[in-house]
Amino acid sequence: MREHASVREVGLRDGLQLVKSVLDTDIKMQWCERQAACGFRDIEVTSFVPAKVIPQFADAAEVLNRAKNIPGLRAAVLVPNLKWGLRALDEGAEKITFVLSISEAHNQANVRRSTDQSIREFADLAAARNQRGLGNSVSLSVAMATTFGCSLQGKVDEARVYAVAQQLLASGADELNLADTVGYGNPAQVKRITAEVINMAVDVPVACHFHDTRGMGIANVVSALDSGIRRFDASLGGLGGCPFAKGASGNIATEDCVYLLENMGFDTGIDLLALLGVRERLNQWLADEPLEGKLLKAGPAKTF
Amino acid sequence: MREHASVREVGLRDGLQLVKSVLDTDIKMQWCERQAACGFRDIEVTSFVPAKVIPQFADAAEVLNRAKNIPGLRAAVLVPNLKWGLRALDEGAEKITFVLSISEAHNQANVRRSTDQSIREFADLAAARNQRGLGNSVSLSVAMATTFGCSLQGKVDEARVYAVAQQLLASGADELNLADTVGYGNPAQVKRITAEVINMAVDVPVACHFHDTRGMGIANVVSALDSGIRRFDASLGGLGGCPFAKGASGNIATEDCVYLLENMGFDTGIDLLALLGVRERLNQWLADEPLEGKLLKAGPAKTF
Numbered sequence: 199m200r201e202h203a204s205v206r207e208v209g210l211r212d213g214l215q216l217v218k219s220v221l222d223t224d225i226k227m228q229w230c231e232r233q234a235a236c237g238f239r240d241i242e243v244t245s246f247v248p249a250k251v252i253p254q255f256a257d258a259a260e261v262l263n264r265a266k267n268i269p270g271l272r273a274a275v276l277v278p279n280l281k282w283g284l285r286a287l288d289e290g291a292e293k294i295t296f297v298l299s300i301s302e303a304h305n306q307a308n309v310r311r312s313t314d315q316s317i318r319e320f321a322d323l324a325a326a327r328n329q330r331g332l333g334n335s336v337s338l339s340v341a342m343a344t345t346f347g348c349s350l351q352g353k354v355d356e357a358r359v360y361a362v363a364q365q366l367l368a369s370g371a372d373e374l375n376l377a378d379t380v381g382y383g384n385p386a387q388v389k390r391i392t393a394e395v396i397n398m399a400v401d402v403p404v405a406c407h408f409h410d411t412r413g414m415g416i417a418n419v420v421s422a423l424d425s426g427i428r429r430f431d432a433s434l435g436g437l438g439g440c441p442f443a444k445g446a447s448g449n450i451a452t453e454d455c456v457y458l459l460e461n462m463g464f465d466t467g468i469d470l471l472a473l474l475g476v477r478e479r480l481n482q483w484l485a486d487e488p489l490e491g492k493l494l495k496a497g498p499a500k501t502f
Numbered sequence: 503m504r505e506h507a508s509v510r511e512v513g514l515r516d517g518l519q520l521v522k523s524v525l526d527t528d529i530k531m532q533w534c535e536r537q538a539a540c541g542f543r544d545i546e547v548t549s550f551v552p553a554k555v556i557p558q559f560a561d562a563a564e565v566l567n568r569a570k571n572i573p574g575l576r577a578a579v580l581v582p583n584l585k586w587g588l589r590a591l592d593e594g595a596e597k598i599t600f601v602l603s604i605s606e607a608h609n610q611a612n613v614r615r616s617t618d619q620s621i622r623e624f625a626d627l628a629a630a631r632n633q634r635g636l637g638n639s640v641s642l643s644v645a646m647a648t649t650f651g652c653s654l655q656g657k658v659d660e661a662r663v664y665a666v667a668q669q670l671l672a673s674g675a676d677e678l679n680l681a682d683t684v685g686y687g688n689p690a691q692v693k694r695i696t697a698e699v700i701n702m703a704v705d706v707p708v709a710c711h712f713h714d715t716r717g718m719g720i721a722n723v724v725s726a727l728d729s730g731i732r733r734f735d736a737s738l739g740g741l742g743g744c745p746f747a748k749g750a751s752g753n754i755a756t757e758d759c760v761y762l763l764e765n766m767g768f769d770t771g772i773d774l775l776a777l778l779g780v781r782e783r784l785n786q787w788l789a790d791e792p793l794e795g796k797l798l799k800a801g802p803a804k805t806f
Contacts, residue, residue: 352804382803384765385724412803413758413796414765417721420689446800454717461688461718492717496750499686499716500656 203428203464205456206240206405207233209480210261211276212449213437214254215245217487223257225483227264232476233434234271237468241265242274242295242431246282259289266290276341278309280319284326287336295375296320297341300359301348304379308343317362321369328370339373340366341407345391347382349440356391363395367402374404375431378418380440381411385421392425405429408450410490411440415450416458423462430455434473435480436490451491453477457498470498507732507768509760510544510709511537513784514565515580516753517741518558519549521791527561529787531568536780537738538575541772545569546578546599546735550586563593570594580645582613584623588630591640599679600624601645604663605652608683612647621666625673632674643677644670645711649695651686653744660695667699671706678708679735682722684744685715689725696729709733712754714794715744719754720762727766734759738777739784740794755795757781761802774802 210226230241243265249256258275265273274293277283286294298316299305305313320340327336345359363374374395378388388406396404406422406429408415419430432455438448456468477494514530534545547569553560562579569577578597581587590598602620603609609617624644631640649663667678678699682692692710700708710726710733712719723734736759742752760772781798 347803347805349804380803381800382805384762386766410796411800412761413720413755414762416717417724417762420721420724440800444799447796451717457716458688458718458721462690492714492751495748496685496715496744499651499684500653501651501686 200463200465201428203423203430203459203466204240205238205452205459205466205468206242206274206429206431207238207434207452208242208407208431208449209433209435209437209452211242211245212431213433215252216439216448217254217437217484219486220254220256221483223260226257226261229476229480229483230265230271230273231268232479233473234268236472236476237466239270239467240272240274240293242276245276246286247278262286262289262291266292274339279311279316280322283319283323287327287330287332291336293337293339294323295339295341296323297343299343299348299379300354300362301344301351303351304344304348307350313362317365317369320366320371324370337372338370339375339405340371341375341377342366343377343379345376346378346387347380349380349382359391360394360398363398367399371402373429374399374402375407376404377407378409381409381415381446383408383418384414385417388418388421389425392422392427396426403429405431407431409438409440410436410447410450416454419450419455419458435477435494437480437484437487445488447490451493453493454491457493457502461502470502504767504769505732507727507734507763507770508544509542509756509763509770509772510546510578510733510735511542511738511756512546512711512735512753513737513739513741513756515546515549516735517737519556520743520752521558521741521788523790524558524560525787527564530561530565533780533784533787534569534575534577535572536783537777538572540776540780541770543574543771544576544578544597546580549580550590551582566590566593566595570596578643583615583620584626587623587627591631591634591636595640597641597643598627599643599645600627601647603647603652603683604658604666605648605655607655608648608652611654617666621669621673624670624675628674641676642674643679643709644675645679645681646670647681647683649680650682650691651684653684653686663695664698664702667702671703675706677733678703678706679711680708681711682713685713685719685750687712687722688718689721692722692725693729696726696731700730707733709735711735713742713744714740714751714754720758723754723759723762736760739781741784741788741791749792751794755797757797758795761797761806765806774806
């Protein structure tokens with residue numbers, strides 16, 4: 199029996215977020231369906247944000263509702279605050295990723311409020327979820343952005359990471375997702391911080407969300423595995439990027455991450471060759487976008 | 503005091519090996535000089551092979567002799583057998599990398615003899631070096647290609663890796679260089695094999711040479727660091743590739759590797775910003791070659 203490690207697709211959310219041309223809703227649903235058919239149980243399908251801020255997600259409610267009908271899939275949506283979190287509850291989201299940043303500068307830039315205010319809004323969202331009797335059916339994850347550093351303010355205090363984690367756990371977070379939003383993390387730091395947060399979280403699962411902006415994404419996955427992390431976000435074709443560095447790469451590529459995990463002896467439940475088929479489709483769907491990921495070009499090893 | 507970890511540039515050898523257009527000797531020397539000025543003490547500057555096999559290296563003797571005049575630089579050359587090893591001694595090489603493959607199929611394809619024959623030739627080269635009284639001035643390293651798997655024969659027996667390592671140590675190897683020639687290694691395997699070889703090698707240093715063909719190169723560096731490896735080969739801009747997979751990436755990118763090591767707290771002795779300057783030059787020198795490496799696009803973190 200191989201140990202399970204899960205990969206959650208975030209290309210439809212984190213990946214598409216910076217793509218200027220709006221992808222047709224039907225294509226988004228095809229993408230979801232095809233990846234679910236490869237064995238993905240968790241896909242972050244969209245972001246509940248004002249359409250005028252990110253036109254790409256104007257179809258968020260429709261995407262969520264259609265994704266809920268895909269057998270075996272738990273469709274997650276990202277929300278930036280309480281208001282949109284409540285909207286996601288209204289729409290019947292089964293998993294909500296509430297995003298906040300450890301870095302004050304980044305939280306202000308991203309969601310226009312203080313980190314403390316975001317923490318309070320998350321607590322309110324958890325309370326609202328419970329009041330509606332959805333405590334067992336709706337899972338609340340918190341994406342702790344800039345946990346490993348911030349391109350705006352620079353260094354992020356590790357003590358602050360732990361203090362925020364503690365508050366989120368106390369408010370009823372069902373998952374903490376340590377996010378290296380800007381690709382500042384390095385394997386030594388990742389090992390230290392993930393070990394500490396796992397220790398604090400006790401039974402609450404901890405996930406990691408790495409960007410490969412500076413080439414350390416997959417190495418950070420290995421360090422996180424060492425600490426005991428078994429949940430990883432990734433984006434097909436490494437779709438995404440960084441608004442502050444033109445041409446820079448974004449999330450770790452899903453196909454490379456799955457390949458790594460399977461090669462290291464973990465069971466991801468994912469059919470890698472089928473996934474490479476979806477990856478080739480992505481080349482067509484987003485013909486103008488530069489995609490990353492090494493595996494598609496080289497193919498899996500003969501020994502795989 | 504930070505612990506030292508060294509990065510050896512192999513772009514001029516492993517990188518240029520697959521580049522069809524022959525780079526002008528003066529440009530090769532500029533490349534060497536500029537990287538030496540960044541703090542590189544070890545550069546594999548060329549390959550001693552028949553010019554008709556790899557025209558890129560027709561200027562091997564000249565490159566070696568000019569590189570020997572670069573202050574502070576130890577210029578290494580790669581040789582495929584005894585004959586060319588002796589030629590390298592004749593030319594006054596200070597470090598020779600003797601390449602052989604653990605995989606029989608790969609050794610036959612690459613140097614047209616059995617692995618056992620290559621092992622014997624290495625022993626003869628070491629004996630010749632000693633007979634010439636060069637035991638203390640010429641360092642003999644062995645690149646143990648396909649240590650982590652082979653694209654021709656598939657799986658490579660780990661017991662065979664250890665048996666070959668033992669023979670090379672007995673013959674007087676000054677360094678063993680575990681090479682993932684085809685990008686088959688994964689971090690779990692790298693940790694196991696490097697730990698075992700370090701244990702066997704006792705005082706003889708062990709280096710690693712990783713390709714990023716399937717996106718696991720930098721992660722493999724981290725695993726090797728965990729085992730105690732402190733010497734890594736890398737190629738500027740990830741120059742190189744794989745003759746069996748068009749468009750596939752080659753060696754790990756030097757700039758990404760240095761960035762990783764420095765970020766993890768190691769002292770490489772290399773000026774990273776100066777190195778990025780040389781990396782930009784490489785874009786001009788090899789305008790038609792696809793280069794890899796994430797760092798140049800994104801730039802170092804603000805906290806670096």
